[in-house]
Amino acid sequence: MPSLALKLQPEETEDHLAALDFARIARLIEGEAGIRLPPGKRLMVEGRLRKRMRALGHPDFASYTDLLFNKAGLERELVHIINAVTTNKTDFFRESEHFDYLVEHMVPSLLARRAERNPLLKVWSAASSTGAEAYTLAMVLNDLTAQGRAFRFAILGTDISTTVLAQGRRAVYPAEMIAPVPPDMQARYVMHARHPGTRREVRIVPELRRFVRFDHLNLMDQAYPYDRDCDIVFLRNVLIYFEKSDQEAVVTRLVGHLRPGGYLVLGHSESMIGTSLAVRQVAPAVFQKL
Known part of the structure; x- marks a missing residue:
């Protein structure tokens, strides 16, 4: 049975x-x-x-x-x-209108405030994940300098996850991840393996990697060990995971690292945190320090 x-x-x-x-x-x-x-x-x-x-x-x-x-x-x-x-969703040219605004408004405004020749623009990707945002910024800014804009730039990427920081430093990505990168930028800034294996991967060229460094940072820390004359801070799509009091504290600290006239860029799904901050909204999810 x-x-x-x-x-x-x-x-x-x-x-x-x-x-x-x-x-x-x-x-x-x-x-x-x-x-x-x-x-x-x-x-x-x-x-x-x-x-x-x-x-x-x-x-x-x-x-x-x-x-x-x-x-x-x-x-x-x-x-x-x-x-x-930790959630590490990221893409190249994510919310691409922010990069358009950077080219058309942020950089010209920042350069107009600087009296020195060939000034250094400091840009901070404050929740950099695997580095797609930081390298997107590097592509956009390097194209501007190639077109004759007289400035230098340095990009800092920070994240709490050591795993994603390691990938950012390697700058190696699945080939399908670079689909949003315009073809002309892919030709200049992306290397393909001569003999790709079963998983096709690409790497950001060393000429671009030299502009970007990655560092471990917990945004919950009470102070950040970085310069207080940053020109642009990107903090996109991370505040939604924080309690309101933590959101306000993080944004307040980051705004404190911006020079007057500098820009804070949030994700489109996030509203501005901290109404008492000395900033003004200049575009959707883009704020300028007064």
Whole structure:
């Protein structure tokens, strides 16, 4: 007689992250990085942490969270937890109208305020992810200098995730990711492998990479160790993950790093934070320091 015992499907026997442990991780991430993880993100966090758990050889989440929530384990694992749970959506020429405004208005306005010859424009991609935004800025600005605009530029990309910063420094991307880059810019600024493997990849040319540096930064830090005469700060599509009080604190600190007349660029999905700031809106999601 055939057995009537029901066989459990693999997903029914697979270990899961306990609700209490998820809540502790959510509090940890919000406290350290300002990023909110509502209950609906539990499965996402579980899936991403499962890879880390298995890499360390832990048999289940209970074992891994025991490690995570002791002092020595937390010191070692915090960077990996943050790398795992942060969202790093980015594209070349994302919200392209911001780059059009940079060419047509920001750069001319900034140069008109500078009396010195060949001034240095400092541009900060404050949530740089894998570097697509920073290298887009480099392409646009380098084209302007090639057209005869007399200025130099330096670009800083910062992020809390060490994983995406490492990719930014390598400047290697899946070939399909550069589709939004205009063909003439691709010809100048993108290298293709002579013998591509199964996964086609490209790399930003070294002549452009030299203008960009990447650094680790937690926007929740109370102070940022960078120059206070930046010309342009891009902070797009990251504030939506923060509580309102944290949004205002971050924007206030970043505006403090802008020179008078400098620009803050937010994502189109984000409204201006902090009505008391000495800025004026000059375009959708673009603000100029007074």
